[in-house]
Amino acid sequence: MQNTGKPKIGYSCHYTSSREGEQFVPEHVFSYQISGILTISDGQKQYKFNPGDYRFIRRNHLIKFNKQPPPNGEFKSVSVYLDQHTLLEFSMAYGFSTNGHFDGDAILNLNPQTLYKSFIESLTPYQQNDVQINTNLQNLKIRECILILLQSNPEIKDILFDFSEPGKIDLEGFMEKNFHFNVQLKRFAYLTGRSLATFKRDFKKIFNTTPSRWLQNRRLQEAYYLLKEKRKTASDVYLELGFEDLSHFSFAFKKRYGISPSKLFLLM
CATH class of the missing domain: 2.60.120.810 (Jelly Rolls)
Structure with missing residues (x-):
C-alpha cells in the first residue's frame, strides 16, 4: 500500500x-x-x-x-x-x-x-x-x-477499511462476464486472485488457448451477434466490445468471417 x-x-x-x-x-x-x-x-x-x-x-x-x-x-x-x-x-x-x-x-x-x-x-x-x-x-x-x-x-x-485483495475466483465465469473490457491481462489476473503466470496457466487449462486469442475470438463472436441480431452498427460494436479502434475491429472481423462488419449490417 x-x-x-x-x-x-x-x-x-x-x-x-x-x-x-x-x-x-x-x-x-x-x-x-x-x-x-x-x-x-x-x-x-x-x-x-x-x-x-x-x-x-x-x-x-x-x-x-x-x-x-x-x-x-x-x-x-x-x-x-x-x-x-x-x-x-x-x-x-x-x-x-x-x-x-x-x-x-x-x-x-x-x-x-x-x-x-x-x-x-x-x-x-x-x-x-x-x-x-x-x-x-x-x-x-x-x-x-x-x-x-x-x-x-x-x-x-x-x-x-477492507484492505483485502481479490481472492481466487471462478476464472471461466469471470471472463464470460468481463471479456468486453479492454484492460491488460495483469488486471484480469489480479481481479481473479492470481499472479499473471498462474492466470495464463489456469486459462490454458480451461479454454485450451491463450487469453489474448480467446478474448479476440469471444469479442468477434459477440460482435457478429450484435450486428446480425441486434442491428447495431460497427461503430457502436467496436466500442462496446473493447477493440482499440474501428479499423482494427473491421480487419479482425473480416479475417474471421470473410465479410466486413459494415457489409454484414447491410445484408441483414
Whole structure:
C-alpha cells in the first residue's frame, strides 16, 4: 500500500462527448456531478448521474463511462481519490475496522447531504488553473472527506477499511462476464486472485488457448451477434466490445468471417 504521489483531488472538464473507454478502478472514488451527464457501466448494471448527483465508486472494479456535456456547455465533475495508504493510516489513527466484507454494487448513488455540499464547495477555489493544491492540504481534505462519508453513511466503513485483495475466483465465469473490457491481462489476473503466470496457466487449462486469442475470438463472436441480431452498427460494436479502434475491429472481423462488419449490417 504505497502512496503513489498522484493527485488525490481531480476535475474533469469536456466540451464534447467523451467515451474514454474502459478503466480499472484501483482506488475508491467519491465524486460530484457539476454539469453534464455521466453514464457508467460495470458490465452488469448501468448508472446515470445528472448535475447535483453524488457517487461512490468502489476500488478493484472494471467500468466503462461516457461523459456527455450539456448543449453548448461543458461537462464538469470533481472527484476525490481515497487511496489505500491514506485509508490505512486513518483506520490506525481512529481505530476503524470492518464488520465484514461488502458484496454490494460497484457504484453507489449517494443521497444528497448538507455535509457533502459544503465539502464540495470548499474545493471550488482549487478549480482555477493558476491554483495548485498543496500536498498537505490535499491530505487534510481527503481525511475530511472520509469523516464526512462515515458520518453520512456509517456502513461505508465496511468498504473503506477492507484492505483485502481479490481472492481466487471462478476464472471461466469471470471472463464470460468481463471479456468486453479492454484492460491488460495483469488486471484480469489480479481481479481473479492470481499472479499473471498462474492466470495464463489456469486459462490454458480451461479454454485450451491463450487469453489474448480467446478474448479476440469471444469479442468477434459477440460482435457478429450484435450486428446480425441486434442491428447495431460497427461503430457502436467496436466500442462496446473493447477493440482499440474501428479499423482494427473491421480487419479482425473480416479475417474471421470473410465479410466486413459494415457489409454484414447491410445484408441483414
